[in-house]
Amino acid sequence: MTGRFAMATSADQAAARREALRECARLDAEIARLRKAAEKERQVPRQVELNLELKRAEAARAEVGKRL
Known part of the structure; x- marks a missing residue:
């Protein structure tokens, strides 16, 4: 979705990304x-x-995309 890959450094960060993906x-x-x-x-x-x-909705999507 972002065009780049980065490993999550913690379980909290991974959970936050999963939630952001669901929201997206x-x-x-x-x-x-x-x-x-x-x-x-x-x-x-x-x-x-x-x-x-x-x-x-598009603005909210852009904001959520920043959290990925």
């Missing part, structure tokens, strides 16, 4: 769901709302 997977699924919903939506105000949620 959850956010990736949420982003895909929001994209699909925004594409299908015909009402402009609802599209705007979905796109704002999408941007928030």
Whole structure:
């Protein structure tokens, strides 16, 4: 996911990475769901709302990606 490999130096660090990977997977699924919903939506105000949620989810995904 990051394009680089680094061994975990402790069990705590490995656990934190596993949790970050789970969170990344959850956010990736949420982003895909929001994209699909925004594409299908015909009402402009609802599209705007979905796109704002999408941007928030993408920002959260970027933050979680930094912890890997």
